[in-house]
Amino acid sequence: MSGFPLSRRDFDEIYGRVPRLCVEVVISGPAGVLLSRRDIEPCLGQWHLPGGTVFFGESLTAAVARVAARELGVSVAVGDLLGYIEYPFMAADGYRGWPIGIAFDATISSGQPVGSAEGSETGWFTEIPPDTIREQADFLNRLVRVPS
Template sequence: MSNYSHPLTPDEFRDIYSKVPRLTVEVVIRSPAGVLLTLRGIEPCRGLWHLPGGTVRFGEKLFDAVRRVAATELGIDVVAAHPLGYIEYPSHHENGLDSPVGIAFDVVDYTGVPHPGDGATAARWFTELPRAMHREQADFLRSHSTGVFIGRTASQPRR
């Protein structure tokens, strides 16, 4: 797993990502109980359910970013994950934020019990998407409903 400390100050982050797209990873975990979402406790998007995710740091491998984000936001150790697709976030740009593009990863093996971590006030399994959900992530999960959201339950924790 990567051992990166947060490399940018808030001002540096805003300055850089006001000029270039921001690469993120999104963590998709499924079980017979549904898909795991967390409730944002911080801005942006406070109060919305979303896929746990975060910025890929300079020089960080994508799988290492998935492991770091899952450990920080869910308290789990990802053993295996596979890319599902990408999510563009025009709502961020439209609201004067940044312009992220997320690569969603299907976590197929992990250890630990998921729970809300940094930036989240709750974590819950959903078999139907909640109304108060990040728009682009909801669209992504709907477009991948066969095998990703409803019906397929490959993700199981390793004990």
Template sequence: MSEKKPVPQSDWETIVANVPLVSVDLVVEHPDGVVLGKRTNEPAKGEWFMPGGTVRKHESLEDAVHRVAADELGVSVSIEEQLGVYEHFYDIADVDNSDGKHYVPIAYHVTADDAELEFDDQHESLRPFASPFDSIDLHPYVKDYLVDAGFQVAEN
């Protein structure tokens, strides 16, 4: 099978405007806590969120997990468990002429095999947060993942 490539921008805009996006989101356990990235793009721009990305055509879910961890965090990971399938709706997207984004993410609980993190251009910062996560205002989708992965989440 040929290399799995990103979708060209013009095609991406058409896809975002018309279909739900299948993605993987990662609850990454690190020696210092769970890794969250502060997003630089929509949706959820400026929020601390789980690393994640769309699944490419002919890419297995497990391969997508490993690619996203390498691309967004600069680490390899070990998959602990698949948390389940979720559905996320956003009123805003990263493309023009769109009425938002609709994701169907499959979330995974993973463990970072490396302690050193390197963030990509989708994040202005990456850092591990310790449970019960009371030092941060968590996005509701992030809370869902953390609870389902068995972490204690502070009540706000």
């Protein structure tokens, strides 16, 4: 977890006991919604919204911009708050922790999505793939209007 404020051990110890505040980056447009395929656990191999932990003292919008840069290689203009995502199925599948994601609309202001070590494959989808993290798929299908 290079570049993160906690070691992996501290991260697991803390977030195995308390909810973890995260942001989710929802970028959509005429080509659909932008997802990346996870190259790491949890949810290895599944499509997902780029997202991550909010650092202590970091605003939610700054976290959205940081996550978009780290996971997609793009700069974004952060838009509206779209809602929140809880992850009970991840917890039931044995993931240690209880992330709660605050989802924000975002628009790419510069760069092209290139992915990262966390998810190198990216794609635009007009329909949410069946192998998307379940809670995110439910959220996107319910709340985010994906252009068709």
